[in-house]
Amino acid sequence: MRRHDVVVVGAGLAGQRAALAAAQAGRDVAIVSKLHPLRSHSGAAQGGINAAVGAEDSVDTHIYDTVKGSDYLGDQDAIEFFCREAGSIVVEMEHFGTIFSRGADGSLARRAFGGAGFPRTIYAADRTGLALLQAIYEHLGTETITVYEEWDLVQLIVRDGRAQGIVAFDRKHGTFEEIAARAIVIATGPAGRVYSRTTNAHSCTGDGLAIAYRAGAWLKDMEFVQFHPTALLESGILITEGARGEGGILKNVNGDRFMTKYAPHVMDLASRDVVSRAITTEIAEGRGFPGEYVHLELMHLGKEKIESRLQEICDFSRNFAGVDPVNEPIPVRPGQHYMMGGISTNIRGETSIAGLYSAGEAACVSIHGANRLGGNSLLETLVFGKQAGIAAAEYALTAALPSITADDLSAAERPVRAMQAKKDGVEPLALRSEIQSVMDRWVGIYRNPADLGKAWDALADLRRRSSELRIIDQTSSYSVNLGEALETQHILDLAEVIVAGAIARTESRGAHARVDFPKRDDANWMKHTIAAFRPEGPQLSYAPVAYTRWDPKERVY
Amino acid sequence: MVETVHATFQVYRFTPGVDSSPRYVSYEFDLPPHTPVLSALLKIRQEIDPTLAMRYSCRSSICGSCAMVINSKSRLACQTQIGPELARHGRIVIDPMRNQPVARDLIVDQKPFWHDYERIDPHLIADPAHPMPEGQPNPMTPEQVDRFYETPRCIACGACYSACPAKEADPEFPGPMALAKLYRFVVDPRDGATRERLLKIQPGGLWTCLRCHLCTAACPKDVRPSERIRDLKELAIAAQGVTEAGSRHAVAFKENIYERGLLNEGKLARQTLGLAGTAAQLPQAMRILRKKPELLKSPPKIEGLAEVRKIYEMLEDEERSG
């Protein structure tokens, strides 16, 4: 049987950083990833990574900005640790070979990002995620690590109160395989595909979250979902703030520059949540274009400026929307962008299950609280990926040999084979689309009890229908269809947790905007939502937020 | 209303070990002309046949999953719109990438590709003479960053590898992606193994490149592998001198043209392969000479030789001034 000291599931920035730390600690490490590591969604991040390294900046302001940005739901001890690690973790990535953009004096170049007191976002042109992903992958190549590539995590084996191993599906051979592990790190990344309107890749289906949740781990703050105001119509591809930073303006169907109404001073450059809500209101009140979108106009900037300063946006608009921003407006609308919530961990990446660790977007430490700041999530993957790797390595050193049995394998495989044996039933992609449209429609930026109730009922109905899921593809090799069936089940679990948390939280904080409770309610709701799996649905409880130095204030920018 | 076009797709289907031979299956839709090929394939998967096997993830040309051959060209499905393809070819024929064995339908086994990538030691090799500054980033000027050109944009999709005829002819050739990656390390001021890298890659590595530039045409990220291979050749000559058959060929070529403005094939072979090497090629040479006896004569000097030499001088001037 396959056995390793530490098994890291997921090979984005968080997973690879965890694997590196565990290998450097001398453990026998394996990575399991459904994509080749270099195809992970971390590569799509463009903007940059935060670290207060400039002479005029300070770690304390980074901490303060993050606490405030989190709308006081972030754990302040964790945020302090996080910001203090930032400088050294970025330098480490530079030493591994990351090709960052540079200032004339040879230092790391920095740009300004929303919600930050200083320009502290270090970047590599418009491809920071790719630059970091390449560098960590190259560096990891110098360590001895087993990589199970194109293997999907299917189940976590938890027995006697600790994680013992995993069952995975080998896409190439079409077989289910088990791997025993003394410690496991879940770094499976985003879950944006709970929505169809999302900036996330097709593969971002929150597998690790759902599987850990089913195995008994707690999920934290799942109702906090960040929307980006300008996702391209149809594909949902991100159109960065840069477009508005250069002077782009938003217009509704009547040709009105509507941001003058919502943010008279900063207008189109207001913070993400403000702009997202404004666009949503325009569409809801009938001033969107048919098909529910608004226009982002760049034409007035002129061909030269558009093509030189906003090259990426030009390419995206031309390639994916068939629109040339030099001559026409870009059709945009808000799209899901980031999940603040995830598997509940502390700063060592420890979860509620012994031997099980998590890091990256799959985890919730919590440093983002109710709202993440741009540039903090790349940093999170590396800071806490490293911590989780160190902690898992330590645990593995003294942990007893894991015990897994043949029954573990068949218990994971049987239901999937049963879906394959069905003669008719529900197509995974069809069910997935239905889950996504429920979430798009009723669990978006503004939430009200009536819509959330509709979503809850619709999900209950889809839950019943999910028992009819059927995998048509019988070929053993590369059954994409089988993978989609698994992913659809994960999305359904997570959608339920998001809706349950959103119904319960009767306040507005950060990304969670309740129409019927428009104010933040610190007296009753300054606490983390914890969801635990129960066969009848998520069971919610609450946990305190950690404070150190900052008292909650109203969040105004 | 968005206008649509009628699109016919012919998609390669093959499961080794199950199907006796590959076949093409046709699918037809009316779709807006800006629809990416990837979206059309996903529509086929969702509405007609969920067994169509393919790789995809980001749908925004950044993960490198969806490279395939579309109307005979290696490219990303998510970056190719159906409108222009239909206008040019009338239909859209989709095949898996070349130079890699088919695993199923549009999925190829990328092992050879990754193996070739590994061969160039794709990681920084520390320079013992210049340790990394403790707790500080290495300084690097914007000009040094510019020297990477677009090589850091590589998403390892394999389109260049699929398009490369040299790779097809010579399995030992590492292919454009690996060489562009090699270039990225060779010009990195933090790397301490530039010379070793260049020496290691020379036999069979660099000089197999045919300079056909098909890799550069295929690259969805403008990495321009063929231009970087050209740069590597120059760097290799500078590092090692003219010792390899490939580099001798390049230099001989240059001298030939300077002398007469035309190639002297016989002299070129002697200079490239040496006398013994040329002798080994004699049987083939005799066959060629029987057909083209004029090759035996030294070519005449061409009329505009003075101008040819002026080009050389200009290039040398340009090189000196950087």
Ligand SMILES: Cc1cc2nc3c(=O)[nH]c(=O)nc-3n(C[C@H](O)[C@H](O)[C@H](O)COP(=O)(O)OP(=O)(O)OC[C@H]3O[C@@H](n4cnc5c(N)ncnc54)[C@H](O)[C@@H]3O)c2cc1C
């Ligand atoms: C368009 C876009 C732009 C962004 N820009 C920025 C930015 O500028 N700055 C910033 O700080 N943040 C940015 N973010 C957020 C940031 O990129 C992500 O939060 C971060 O990269 C997530 O990294 P990760 O390692 O957790 O996950 P990922 O990189 O997504 O990796 C997940 C890994 O898990 C694997 N996996 C998933 N499911 C399974 C399974 N079932 N079995 C096995 N393996 C599995 C995948 O193969 C993959 O290797 C952006 C996000 C998006 C979508």
Ligand code: FES
């Ligand atoms: S799907 Fe990622 S490159 Fe095409």
